[in-house]
Amino acid sequence: MPSRSRKTTAEVLELERLADSASDVRQVTMGHRVFLSIKRAIVHGRLVPGYPVSEVELAGQLGVSRQPVREAFIKLADMGLVEIRPQRGTFIQRIxxxxxxxxxxxxxxxxxxxxxxxxxxxxxxxxxxxxxxxxxxxxxxxxxxxxxxxxxxxxxxxxxxxxxxxxxxxxxxxxxxxxxxxxxxxxxxxxxxxxxxxxxxxxxxxxxxxxxxxxxxxxxxxxxxxxxxxxxxxxxxxxxxxxx
Incomplete structure (x- = not known):
């Protein structure tokens, strides 16, 4: 882990708040927007390599349910941007x-x-x-x-x-x-x-x-x-x- 003091997800991440929707089509769009927002924060360095990220905190900051955040984590793990450790949490992958x-x-x-x-x-x-x-x-x-x-x-x-x-x-x-x-x-x-x-x-x-x-x-x-x-x-x- 980096030597700097740990910050919460909310402290290191700035994301636009996204409006939720009940429409299936809009949910697909919303899920993609959540994925892009988190990916952008990682690529831009606002989510720091080595730090844990909270599904609950991200969902709350984005104004969405936990499901699209969970799905985004899976896609980001496939891209090598996050690491999902069972029973331990999700962490931003180092480059x-x-x-x-x-x-x-x-x-x-x-x-x-x-x-x-x-x-x-x-x-x-x-x-x-x-x-x-x-x-x-x-x-x-x-x-x-x-x-x-x-x-x-x-x-x-x-x-x-x-x-x-x-x-x-x-x-x-x-x-x-x-x-x-x-x-x-x-x-x-x-x-x-x-x-x-x-x-x-x-x-x-x-x-x-x-x-x-x-x-x-x-x-x-x-x-x-x-x-x-x-x-x-x-x-x-x-x-x-x-x-x-």
């Missing part, structure tokens, strides 16, 4: 370096191919939203809260997949990159400056705009290998967050 490296490897294999296809089919009209996202991200990079910056990062990569008619590829990436996202939130202030990411994105988008598959592939590969440089720095600065 696994091995899982981060494996996820990065798989993401590179998928997204390099997506970038290549995007460059092959690019048009001026299709590329324009990419430039808009890069410029929006550049403006957000100077803000102290990096949440919007990283949301725009995901939006850019998603849009490239959409251009390439490979949204299923992006859904696969979303499923495997949760551990990477935890590192991204830790690295942007200490290991990988925002302007470095924006510069890499400009090179990538320019390669797609130029309809140069080789350049787009190389730019995406270089961009996704940035984490190989930043990960050791992040681990050194946040040792308590990692399970090595």
């Amino acid at each position: 696994s370096r091995r899982e981060v490296e494996n996820a990065r490897f798989l993401r590179e294999a998928i997204e390099v191919a997506i970038a290549r296809r995007a460059a092959e089919v690019a048009s001026a009209e299709a590329v324009r939203p990419l430039w808009d996202l890069v410029e929006d991200q550049a403006r957000c990079g100077v803000l102290p809260d990096h949440s919007q910056f990283l949301a725009l990062d995901d939006a850019l990569h998603h849009e490239i997949a959409r251009m390439a008619d490979c949204e299923r590829g992006w859904r696969l990436i979303e499923d495997l990159k949760a551990q990477m996202d935890r590192v991204r939130y830790l690295s942007i202030s200490s290991a990988t400056p925002a302007d470095t990411i924006v510069s890499q994105h400009r090179i990538l988008v320019q390669a797609i705009a130029d309809r140069s598959p080789d350049a787009a592939e190389a730019a995406m590969r270089h961009h996704l290998r940035e984490m190989l440089k930043s990960l050791p720095i992040v681990i050194e600065n946040n040792a308590d967050a990692f399970d090595l």
